[in-house]
Amino acid sequence: MSVRRIAQSLVRPFILSLTAFAVVPAAHAASCGNTGAGFDAWKREFAAEAQRAGVRQPGLNALAQARYATSTISADRNQKSFRYSLPKFMQIRGADTIVAQGRKRKAASPAFYQALERQYGVPAGVLIAIHGMETAFGSFMGNTSVVSAITTLTYDCRRSAFFQPHAIGALMLVDQGAITGATQGAKHGELGHTQFLPGNALRYGIDANGDGRVDFYNQTDALASTANYLRSKGWQPGQGYQEGQPNFAVIKEWNAATVYQQAIAIMGARIDG
Template sequence: MTKGGNVAKAAVLALVLVAGTVVRADAAQCGNGPGGFETWKQQFGEEARAKGIGASAIGALMQTNYASATIAADRSQRSFGLSLDQFLAKRGAAGIVARGRAMKQSHAALFASIEQRYGVPPGPLIAIWGMETAFGSQRGNQHMLSSIATLAYDCRRPEFFTDQLYAALKLIDRGQLSPSQRGSMHGEVGQTQFMPKTILNYGTGNLDNAANALMSTANFLHANGWRSGAGYQPGEPNFAAIEAWNAAGVYQKAIALMGRQIDGGGSAAER
């Protein structure tokens, strides 16, 4: 490559480290603390406006605050490093299974309808519902947009959360999410804790409604390869769809195990 070509390439790909901040020539600057967040918001807002995000969503972004609690939670996800037995005990698996079996009976018509449409049996859906929000009772009380904006600004995983932030802004533009929506530490919302991009792709209504959330979860699993009637334990065809739901191996195995127990395939103490 010519010297001029090297210079041009360097200009396009410029990455400069300044006081712990990564500066890109073509994007808002990420950071590792609250100091640059307000400047980043202005830069990101201009980029979002140029990509067609509306004034109401941009205005909502400008009202966000740096979410220190979200950053602390993002740095301390220790439970995914536990053994399966430890993880199941910490998450209260026996209680989820017991209550899940009762939920399967009391919502039998809903789960039959979901399985007929998407091919997903009640067990793994109920296990996800219980694991994510204790059947809707613990949906989080963080300001969703502030959490996602903070993580999009943070240098640890800006690409992933930038996509989530754009999705959240689109949902606000469309009136599908409120700018004041509350959620969990990473911006998850609803009964089964969907991220904004997942809502855009698979959501089937208001996810604070249990039926909508369960149908949306089944839609996600179906879209990620779930085959009606196939097994969903590790090594079986539908386990890959559970892997798509959450990247943590111990979480995946827990969902598969609890799902089987809820569907009638063993006791809550079985491993």
């Protein structure tokens, strides 16, 4: 695809349903659980909630086929890296490698990143740092069923309310053909090059390559969607993104861990040079 076509297509956001964020009355909420024993019964209850939220038969079929993801529960209970100091976190996450490869990627596709910045105001360094941090530039996007992972986390009592709209979002993405019940992502149900949670994917996805669908496993769509998310969360074009500067607060919207936020800001600045 030509750079010109990419730049033109960036202004055409893919229209996605926002009904995933409909509030389901608490009286009808499916019962959570802390083991896999009640997962199948919960799925039947949750299917009724999903239908009320607008999920259609393909999404309901994916829900019925979802399996309790024990590896997801294990990962959710053991997120140790976010407890490290900033230097240790950057070391174990390969910050120097991300920066070195990120500079090469920016130099190889300058028009693409310039088009993203013109449209959304987000500098290349931030987008590239997120891409590198999340999936090593798409080299590993996960090995867990997105639908199974996100529904398991919604069923699990620890953070049911947080994950519920993302479970509905995942089922709606199945309805739209953006993913299937077999699509693989990260342990917490994040999908694609920059690891969007499904509800955010539904809301902020952009068809940047102009093929008529949002594909988070396509780099062009994924990075445009990431830029759209950050802009929608309040990114101020031309303002700084280091700690204490206006756009650092927007990086917090991407990930709640302080060391992650700091690492993205530092790596982004190094990539942007």
